[in-house]
Amino acid sequence: MGAKTVNKLVVPGATLHYEVAGDGPVLLLIASGGTDAGVYSGIVGQLAAEYTVVTYDPRGNSRSGYDGDPADESVEQSAADALAVIDAVGADEPAYVFGSGSGAITGLELITRHPDRVRMLVAHEPPCTEVLADAADARAFFEEVYSTYREDGLTAADVVYMMGTGMDSDAMPPLEDLLPEYRELAERMQANAANFYEHKLLPFTRYVPDLPTLRRLADRVVPAAGMESCAHLPGRPIDVIADHLGWPVVMFPGGHSGYSRHPAPFATHLAHLLKTDTV
Template structure:
């Protein structure tokens, strides 16, 4: 069994919890939304056979507390958080990066701001709706989720949000009481992040405007990715629109928006092939 080490690093306004597993070139995995490092537990063991896999809890989530009161997220700050971790684990060499959902947005900003620190970015369904030719309805949807949270609370906002990104009730897990204790603990921990996500992260990330010109210049360092079961749903649409605009090929990973949890072996297998350059781009 590959040993996992748990670590912390102080950054402006927060303390980040990060985990390191395996050996070899560094692969940073960036989770999105209200999730934390545990979102990737299903794929880390397989990836760690070839890479030093680094995961972390984004600021404000789970074991990465704010230094003070929560504040609205800034994507540039999120990118600098990722850089702070890379500076510790691989200060002299660029890293591979995989980001999903808002984690992919963080990865895109990290690549644009520090292209010398990223060897390759796999951007899996970043919900940056400003990339769409007409972002009006998608922009309104996320604002409606935010307003629902403020008016009716996180349960109602969760229902609206998950339905809008294609993760409806059919994809829901069994009741927490029916899950193994260790898995229940993780789910409860991430569920507790929902307030911070809806209040301080949802709109700042979804209204983020990527630097398209800079990304076009860095096309050899980015792999656009979607879920094979979610390619026609909102979170996949922005990266598809960007790829069509720039003439990029898109890699379809197994499963939906969270395919790394529902199809971990197949997902990790394809990710290893992408990182090794064995998938046509």
């Protein structure tokens, strides 16, 4: 796969940390929520045998610091950041894009606004719950998580969030039980949690995708979910989006974080899926 390079990219209001490995067509992996490039470390090596794999820390997370004070996230700005990373490594060629969670929402906005820059988008469980028939209930849940964070702190908010999204089974073991490299990642994610609840949770979960535009781009959008998590809140919106696209949901191994829990089969499944590209 060759050596991994670590880079910095200045964008309006932030400096993004991004990493590049491998050679071939560009494959951008967009991290979710309060995570960073490290969550994809288990699948990068396998994918880098055929692709130039690019990962990055979303603005405000880990090593991608804000220029000034933190501010509420804009999905439009998040998509602009993803485009800037693609432009930095991919010249004029469109990129393959995989995003999970809020990273999938970023991908949906990216292909909606810049369809010429995305060769294929695999959107894995975007929690854009406004498309659901029970959107009011989902909205109330995320507002409860936010208010719990503001009133009772991070630990209480984590409990409400994990239980309500079905991610309690994805909880990491105690830090002392982790290998050093995973302990470092877990510590970074813990440090990102407050910014996630304060500035990212509500803007992303309130995102309304442009379904008519996505339908026109349906040949390049792959709706995806985890086999163990598709029935939970973050996985449900992709069913609605898939109906509008006219495609079935592609199931991946594991749950919402299957790429970290089952990296080898997840990467194999993604690599096979990318080969179905006909654009």
